[in-house]
Amino acid sequence: MSLADDLASFEADSKEQLSAAWQLHVARVEEQLRAGWREQIETVLSERLAELAPAVHRETARAERALTERLNQTARRLRSAENAAEWIAILEETAAAFCEKAAVFDVTRDAIAKAPAIATAIESKDTVVALRLTSELSPAITGRFGEQGDSRCYLIPVLSGDRVVAVIYAQPGAGGLDRNALELLAVLAGAAAPKSATALIQVSAPQPAAAPPASIRIDWTALSAEEQELHLRAQRFARVRVAEIRLYQADAVRRGRQEKNLYAALKDKIDSGRADFRREFVDKCPSMADYLHREMMRTLANDDEFAMGPDYPGAMV
DSSP states (O other), rough: OHHHHHHHHHHHHEEEEEHHHHHHHHHHHHHHHHTGGGGHHHHHHHHHHHHHHGGGGGHHHHHHHHHHHHHHHHHHHHHOOOOHHHHHHHHHHGGGGGEEEEEEETTTOOOHSSHHHHHHHHTTSSSSEEEOOTTOOHHHHHHOOOOOOOEEEEEEEETTTTTTEEEEEOOOOOTBOOHHHHHHHHHHHHHOOOOOOOOEEEOOOOOOOOOOOGGGGGGGGGGGGHHHHHHHHHHHHHHHHHHHHHOHHHHHHHHHHHTTTTHHHTTHHHHHHHHHHHHHTGGGGTOOOOOHHHIIIIIIIITOOOTTTTTOOOOOO
């Protein structure tokens, strides 16, 4: 293997580990925000990124510093926004830096909330990956961004406390998008969210569309406060556990993706995670969804249904 190949492989591994480390970082920041550390977010970012810097390539570390500066500036701008329109404009502007196209929707507008994929993001309070189809989004959204059934978009909820106040629409380009940065941006925006928001994009009522599969749709309003909290804990558990696998089992992950048999390459780690998830969440909550399976499919298998391999047991519920 040539030096150029070695460098390319090293860069790819570094990016994979950085992405996983960011996912852990997002979960930690979210926990700290929930604990009431809103005013210390800039310090938290600096401290966590300082821990990551020695573990990644020097060029990647410079990118981290630029990203931290951008997010710190965004956090200050969001907190100082004088009204909802300004808050949305800042959020939309920053989100566009991490993907090809971005928009921010106010979920209090019924026309937006009724779009099946957006409704799922609101109910689950978790990122949803949807096909760019009118049946999943709405005629107005696909009218603006285009309908393309073989392409995906990301719908990232912005939570203020336990309430979803907005959804970030992110469309990847040729180089993909930075999902972890967008999710961290959503956490920052939620901490500085105004009491109400007015969407910048006027979206007309969508035509009747088929609901998403029942297996990924949860009636959040029907859950008790205790069940909602357990679902949120389950989502955080899934993000952290899969990020740890990506970060600390990088060689096995790379081998599993190449061979399209991630389960065989990571069987002990996956089985351990599934057992813990079942014990802590599935067995305690009849309404629980398999967030661990979703996270493994999205970030471990990169949404490739065949990458887990033939022996992967699939979703637990």
